[in-house]
Amino acid sequence: MSRGARNLADLKGLFSQMRKVKFTFLLLVVISLSSILLFVLMYGNSTNETYEISAYEISPKTIRSPKTIEDTEKTELERVRAEQAVPASYRFSEDIMKNRQAIISSIFTAVSEVKMEENKETGMTAGKKLKLLRGKLEGLEKEQSFLRLSDDQLKQLLTSDQTEIDNLHEQLLTIIGEELSKPFKADQLSTHRYEVERQIRQSSILPSGLLDVALSLGRTAVVETEVIDEELTEKNKADARESIEPIRILQGQVIVREGQLIDRDIYQQLKLSGVLTNQSSIKPILGIGLFVLFISSLIGIHFSTWSENNQFKKKAVLMFYVIIFAVVVLMKIISYIDNEFDVQIAFLFPTALAPMLIKLLINERTAILSVIITAATAGIMLQEGIAAILQMEVALYILFGGIVSIYVLSAHGRRSTILQSSLAVAASNTIFIIFYLLMTQTSYTLPELTFYAVAAISSGVLSGALTIGLLPFFESGFQLLSNMRLVELSNPNHPLLKKILVETPGTYHHSVMVANLADAACESIGANGLLARVGSYYHDIGKTVHPGFFIENQHAGQNLHDSLPPEKSRDMIIAHAEDGAKILEKHHMPAELIAIARQHHGTSLLKFFYVKAKEQGSDVAEDQFRYPGPKPQTKEIAVIMIADSVEAAVRSMKEPTPDKIAALVEAIVRSKVEDDQFEECELSMKEIKQVKKVICETLNGIFHNRIEYPD
Template sequence: MAFISWERKKIASGEGGAGGKFGSRLALITLVCAIATAVVAPSITTSQKIYKEGDIAPDAVKATRDFLVVDEAATAAQRAEAPLLVPKVYDRAADPLSATLEVLDESFSLVKAPTPQPIAEGTETTAPVEPQPSEQDAPDPLAASRISKLMEERWSLNISDQLAADLADETNRKELKNLVTALLAPLFEGGVVANRDLLVGDAGHGGGVIVRGVGGEGEGILKDLSKITDYDTARRALAGKKVKTVGTLDKLSGLLSAALLTPNLIYNQEETQARREAAAEAVSPILYQVRRGEMIVREGDRVSEVQAKKLLAHAKGEGDGASRWSGYIALMFGLTLLTTLLMEFGRVNIKKVRTGSKDMLFTTSLFLVLLILQRLGLGLGAHLDTGMGDFMRFAMPMGAAFITMRMVLNSETLAIFFLPFTVAAAVGGGLTSGFFVPLIFGGLTGAHLAGGAGRRMDFLKIGFIVGVAQVVGVMLVALHKGSLFTTDALWPMGGAFVGGLVSGLLALSLVPLAETILDYTTDMRLMELASLDHPLLKELLIRAPGSYHHSVVVGTLVKAAAEAIGARAVLAMVASYYHDIGKIRKPAYFIENQGGGKNPHDKLSPPMSTLVITSHVKDGVELAEKYRLGKDIVDIISQHHGTRLLHYFYDKAKEGARPGVDGVSEVEYSYSGPKPQSREAALVLLADVVEAATRTLPTANQSRVQGAVQTMINRVFAEGQLDECDLSLKDLHQIARSFTLILTGIHHQRIDYPLPVQKEKKEDGDLAERRQSEGMRGRGEAPQEGEENLKRLGI
C-alpha cells in the first residue's frame, strides 16, 4: 500500500501521457515476462503427450536419450524397512534410589510426636519442671498406632502390633531403611522397565536399545539386557509369599520395597518416532536406467503402470541442459520484445493508451495472477483422467483478464496487451490451436461486452456469452480436426463454457478490488455513486437545495455533451452531481440557496467574500476524499472552476480601492485551480457556467439560450481555461449544440392559463359568473364572500 500511495503522488496515470521513462517501463516488462515465463515454463519443453495408466498409445514412443526412472516399489520397501533398524530410545531416571528413600524418610517423619509449642510472652507460668531421665527415654505411646495407620493407608500393609511397637523405635526404623536400600539398590543399578518382553523385542531389530540420561545426556547403545528387570516380576519377587499380617522386619522390608519400586528406564516414544521418520526420509530413491533408443511403449498398446512412469520421466527430462534453458530464454525475450513494441507503439500513436506506473502495476499484476491460476488448474488436471484433464484446461477463467482490464482501463490499452497475454496463456495451455482459438474468441467477446457493463448483473450475462463464444471456438477446432461429433469434444466444450461463466464471476470480484486498492473509478462504481440516495447528495439536498438542483441540471447537460464528443459520459455526469458538495458547509453564502432572502455578502468585504466562495472547492475535495468518491471525481471537483476570476467581487474591490494606494490583484480574486486536465472536467466547468448564465435570462427562448451558451463558452475559451485539456474546436461546437438543446427544453415557455370562472349570488338569488383577474390576485386582494379556497395555503 505504501508503494501504491507513493506512485499516486509521483505520477498521475490518466489517459495517454508518457507514463514514465522508457528504461523503467522496459525493466518492469522484462521482470514481468521473466515471471510469466517461469509460471508457464513446464509447458515450454513438454511437447510429448503424457499418457496415464490404462490409456491406449496412439503412437510408439522411444527414448530419445538416457534417463533414470525412480523404482518406487523398491524405494518404498527400503523406506519401510529403515525405521525398523532404529533402536527405541529409553530415558534413565536420575538417582531413583535417593528419591525412593526420601519418600520413606518423609513418611516416617509423620509418626514422630508433635513438638510442644512455645509459650507466648507475657503469659504467667510456673517454674519449669525438669523431666526425669526415665521420662526422656520412654517411647511415644501413640507412635505405634501412627505407624500402623501409615503402613495401611499409604502402602496397604497390615502389620502386627508388636512390629508397629518395634518401629516406634528410631533404631528399628533405620534398620528397615537399610533393608529396603539393600533390596532396591541392585535393581535400580541394573535397570527396571515397565515391560521387559517389549524391551527385548525392540532390541532384536537394531541389536540393542538407546539409553539416555536426563535431558538426553550420556546417550549410548545398551546391548546386554540381562541385568534389566521387569517391573512386575521384581515386585512379585520382593513381596514374596502373601501373608495376612506382617510380623517381621524382613518381611516388611520386602513388601515395602515392592510398594516403593518404580521403573527407572522409561520409553521415549516421541524421540523414537522422530528418529525413525528421519531414517525413512534419509533413504535415497532407487533408480534404474532407460537407454537411448529403448522402446517405452508401442503403438496401440495399453499403457502399464511402469510405462506410464517411464513416459512421465522422459517428458519431464525432455530438453534438459542448454536446450531447456534456451526455450525459457526465447520465450522470455520474445514476450518482452512483443510487449515493449506494442506498448511503445500505442503510447506514441494511440492517445488513450494508459501506460502510467499505476496502470502498469495493475495490468501486470492481473496477468500474472491469472497465469498462476491457470498453472494451478492445469497442475490439478494433470492428476485426473484424460477427459477431466481437458475439462480443467479449458475451464480456466482467462477471459476475466480482458473483462477486468476493459472495465478498469479502456479498450485502447487492452488492445495493446491483448496479444502478449494471449500468447503467454496459450503457451501455458499447451500451445495448441485447440486452446488458442477459444481464448481469442472469449477474450474479444468479453472485452467488447464489458464496455457497456455498469451493473453487477451484467457480469453474469457477459460470463454466459463468453462461455458460448469459447464453446464456438472449441467446436470450430474440433470440426477442423474431424472430431466434432465424438465424445472427445464434449469435455473441452463443457470446460470452455464453465470457463466463460467463471470469467464473469471472477471479473466481478477483481473490479472492486482494483477500485479499492489502486483507487480506480470504474463505471460500475460510478453507477453506485449516481444514486441520489448517497449520503452526500442527501445532505446537499437538505442543506443546499438550490445547489442540489443546479448539480442535477449540470449532470444532464454534461452527460448529453459527453456522449456527443465521445467522453466518459457516466464519469462526467456523476462528477457533476458532486462538483458543488463543498457548498454544504456554507450554503447561505451562495445565491442559489438564498431563496430571495438577505445576502450575507452585503456585510462582508470583497476579499472575505472571495475566500468564502472559493473555499467550497477545497471543502468539496475534503468531503469527496472522506467519502472515498475516487480520484477521478476528486480531480474534477478541484478543477471545475479552473483559475477563473470572480468578476463581481473583483470589480467591487476595485470600486472601493483608493487610487494609487490600494492595489487589487486578480490572483487574489481567482480560484486556485488547476485548470481542467481532462475532457470530463472541462465539460463540468462549461456546464456549470452555462447553466448559471441561462438562469438570469429574462426570456429564455431558443435564440437567447443559444446566444448565452455561445457567449459563455467563448469567454471560458478566451480565458485559457481549456488550454490543458484535450478538447478540439469541433468538440466545442458539439458541446454548444448539446447544451442549447437541453437548456431550451428546460426553460421552455408555457401558455398563460386563465383562472377558473367564479360564481357568486346576485341579490335576487341567481348565480352570476365572474373571472377574477390575475392582477387582482397578484395584488393580494381578498376573495369575495362565499368564494371557495384553501385558507393560508403554503404559509
C-alpha cells in the first residue's frame, strides 16, 4: 500500500472515530487546545525587546521607547518648581487703618480715665497712677506687643495737659489714617513710617516729652496695608501646577543613542519604558490571553448556533482551525523577517486566502468570521518597528481584502472565478495602499512605491493561487465535496462520464434527465442542487457492468430478461447499485456520490420480477426482491430516487400530457412514502409536495406538445 493510500486510510479511520464523539465535547477540546497554541504564537509578537543595561554604562545601541508613558518623577519636579515660582498674592485691607486708629484711641482713652479717677481721688501718687494706667493697658499690650510704652512715656501722658493730649490724639488719628489708607507691602514699611514721623514733626509744636510719645506711637502704629491673600495664593499655585503638562516619553522617542553614557535620568527613562531585562510585566500576558479568550468565544458561539448536521460541523471546526493556524504561522514568518526591510512587507500577506478557502469549504458566514479574526490577529502579530498594540493599517488591509473576496467569489468556486476574485482582491489592495500612502503624508522613493504596488497585486494573486493549490488537499484530507469539485466532476470529459456515455448511452441520457429533475427539485426546497445534479450523472454507473440487462440500453427489441428466470434478472438489476458504488470507490470518488449510487433505490421492491416469479409459481418472499439499501440518508438522495423513478416511468408513456404526468408522479411518490423509503432522511411532507410540483413543471417543459411539419 502506498503512503498516500495509508494516509487516506488513517484519515478515514480518524473521521470514523470522530463520528462517535459528541460535537459539543469536540468543539470544547479543539477550542481549548487551539487557544493555548494561538496564545503561544502571538505572545512573542506582543512583548517589547529588552536590554541588559546598568546605569553609567555606554549604550550598546540606539534604544527607542516602545510606548508612550508619563515620566511621573520629572512631571512632579516641574510642578513643584512652577508652584514655588508663584509669588504671593496681596489684597488691600481698610480694616487695618481702623484697627490701628482704634488702638491709638484706646491708649488715650485709658489715660483720660486715669486722669478722671485722679480728680475724684485727691492725693493719688504718681506711682499709683502709673500702676493704674499699666493695668488698663495690660490686655492691649499683650495683644499688641509693639505698643509697649516706657514708664517715662506713660508718666509724660499722665502729667500733660488734657488739651495737649487731645490735640495729640487727633493729630495721630489723622496722620495714621491718611498713611494707612494707602496700599503698601512690608518692604515699603520703613518709607511710610518715615513719612508718619515727618508729618508728626511738621504738623504741630509739642513738648519734647509728648513729641517722643507721638513719634513712638506713630512709628509702631504703621504696618503694611496689603496682606497676603492665602486663598488666592493657593489658587494661583494650583493653577500653575495644573498648567504643567505631564512630561511623557513618546512612543518611538530616542531614549539613548549608541555609544552614549546612560546617566541617572536616562536609566530612569529606560526603566519607565520597560525595556530593561530585569523588568517583567504581566499586562501583555493578560492582554493576549483576553484577546484569545474573546475570539475563541466568538468561534464557539458561531459553531454552537450553526444549524448544520453535527458530522459536517465537526469537520468544519477542524478545517477552520487548520486554515487559521496556517495563516497565523505565515504571519509569524513574516514578522521574523519584517525588521530586515525598510518597507512593510506585511502587505505581501495573502489577504483573501483564509476567507476564500473557508467560503468554498464551509460557508460564507464562517468566512466572514475568519476575516475578522485574521485581521485582528495580523494587527497584533505583524507590528512594525516600535508599535506596541495594533498595526492598524495591516489589520484594515487584510479586513478589506478578505471582505471583497467573500462578496466577489461565487458559490460554485470554479478556478476561473477564483482567479477573477483574486484580481478583485488585488484591486482592493491597491486602492487601500494608495489610501495608506496618501494618509502617511510621507515622501516615498520610486523603488518603495514600486514595492507597494507589487505587494498589493501579489497579495491578491497569491490568495487565489494558494486557494486553488490548497483546496484539493482539504477536500481529500477532510473527505469533503466542495462546489468547485462538483463542477469539475460534472465535466463531460471526466473518464467515468465518458465510460457511461460510450458503454451505456441510454443510461447516460437517462442520467442527464434525472439530473435536470433532481437539480430543480432540490433547489426549490433548499437542498444542494449541484450535488443532486452531479450525483445523478453517476448514480447508474453500475449499469456499465452489464449494460444489456437494462432496457434503455437494449436495441432492436431484444430483452435479455426474457430468457432468464426472475431470480437471475433480479440479481442483475439489484447488483447495479452496489457495482456502481464499488466503481466509484475504486476511482476514489467523493463519499457523497458513492452514497447516492448505493442508496438511490433504497430498499425498493423490484415489483415486475417479483410478480413474474409469483406468476411462475415460485414461492418467494417480497424481501427477496428488494434492494439491500440503505434507504436514502439525505434529502438529495431522496429527491434523486423520486426523479429516477419518475423519469423512467414518464419516458415509457406513449402520449404524456400534464394530467397524466401529474397522476404518475403522484402515484410514484405515494408508493415511496407508503413504502417508508424516506423515513431515514429529513424530507418533510411539505418538501415532498414542493418536489412533486417542480418535477411536474420540469417534465411538462420537456414533454410539451410539438407541431407536425409537412412532408
